[in-house]
Amino acid sequence: MSDNEIQADQNEVSEQSDVVGVADNKEAPKSLAGKSAGIWTVITLWVALAALSGCIFLWMQQEAVKKQWVALDTPAMAIKVEQLEKEAKKTQGLKNELKTLQQLYQQLSISFQALQKHQQIKPVEDVRLVEADALLRFAQQRYTLTHDLFATISAMQMAEALLRERSDVALVAVRKQILAEIKLLQGIQISRTDESVSFVTKLIFKADKLPLLSAHPVQFNKPDDENNSGKRKETDSIWKGLLKTMRPLVSIRRTSHKTPAMLSAEDERHVRLILKSRLEQLRLSLLQRNEAGAHVLSQQSRIWLTRYFDTRQQDTIAAIEGLDNLIKLKLDIKYPEIGLAWKQLQQFRKQQQHEKKAL
Numbered sequence: 001m002s003d004n005e006i007q008a009d010q011n012e013v014s015e016q017s018d019v020v021g022v023a024d025n026k027e028a029p030k031s032l033a034g035k036s037a038g039i040w041t042v043i044t045l046w047v048a049l050a051a052l053s054g055c056i057f058l059w060m061q062q063e064a065v066k067k068q069w070v071a072l073d074t075p076a077m078a079i080k081v082e083q084l085e086k087e088a089k090k091t092q093g094l095k096n097e098l099k100t101l102q103q104l105y106q107q108l109s110i111s112f113q114a115l116q117k118h119q120q121i122k123p124v125e126d127v128r129l130v131e132a133d134a135l136l137r138f139a140q141q142r143y144t145l146t147h148d149l150f151a152t153i154s155a156m157q158m159a160e161a162l163l164r165e166r167s168d169v170a171l172v173a174v175r176k177q178i179l180a181e182i183k184l185l186q187g188i189q190i191s192r193t194d195e196s197v198s199f200v201t202k203l204i205f206k207a208d209k210l211p212l213l214s215a216h217p218v219q220f221n222k223p224d225d226e227n228n229s230g231k232r233k234e235t236d237s238i239w240k241g242l243l244k245t246m247r248p249l250v251s252i253r254r255t256s257h258k259t260p261a262m263l264s265a266e267d268e269r270h271v272r273l274i275l276k277s278r279l280e281q282l283r284l285s286l287l288q289r290n291e292a293g294a295h296v297l298s299q300q301s302r303i304w305l306t307r308y309f310d311t312r313q314q315d316t317i318a319a320i321e322g323l324d325n326l327i328k329l330k331l332d333i334k335y336p337e338i339g340l341a342w343k344q345l346q347q348f349r350k351q352q353q354h355e356k357k358a359l
Helices: 003-072 075-118 122-148 149-165 169-186 194-206 226-246 265-287 292-307 314-327 340-358
Strands: none
Touching: 122 194, 122 340, 149 169, 149 265, 169 340, 194 265, 194 314, 292 314
16 A cells, blocks of 8 residues: 555544544533533422422411311300400509599698698697597596496596606696596496396296196195095095196185185186286396386285295295395495596696697
8 A cells, every 4th residue: 555545544534533523512512401401490390399388388377277267256255355355444444543543642642741731740748638538538428328337447547547657747636536536436336137137037937837826735734644644645636636627617716815726727827927027027127227126026026926826835935035135136326426537637738728828
């Protein structure tokens, strides 16, 4: 092979390689463009998927809110809302009242401060005098109206203690008079009527059971022997049987005596009712400390007991003895007059006021 042929072959090979290089250069941009298009497609799909999931999430949240709103929109919730509105109105009203009270308090405090400026406060000693005067006045009124010795003495003792704290020679005479009146009141002896009232009350309840004189046979105080004792028991049993049989039908009265020999059931009831009424009046007289009325009623009740009731029985004897004690009971009390200490204290206060005005 000649050199020309070899050179021609080399030129042909170089031309073919150039053609292949050009072809490769044309295919390279096409492959790069395809790859970039795929990447952008994937990104777009991911963005679309994210947007879709966001839309789904928002839709689900909206549905949940709708369900909650439907659950809240019920009559019970409406009632609760109305109650809350009413409570809110009440709270607002209370706030307004509180503001009004605060304003009134401020006005009162201002007026009180103004009064304090214009009013002169009394010293402590003058206040003690006023308190002692008020206590003595109370003691005098209490003693005059109700004769309450305990309250009267207590008030006078408190007044004397207040005057003792004030170191003033002019009040020594007032204090001595207070102590003298207290001693006078402590010397009063008051007879207690509790036991007497209790005795009369028990006797009222026993009036229905006290034995009547006409309900028992008359027993003569004769010496008993063996023969007479048996006959007397037999006679008593016969007499009791006759009384039970004849009482509803017969009322036996004696012309020589006021007391009937035997009373009917109605007469017995009247006798007991009269006794109970007199005892009840006696009880009221004792509570009222009416000495004259208590004595009269005690005597009347005693006469009634001895006339119609069996005085040989122990209950009747005890009742008569109790009424005899009530006849002797002293209920009237002589209360001494007091009040001189209060008058002396009033005169001392007036004299003190005149001295201050003169100064």
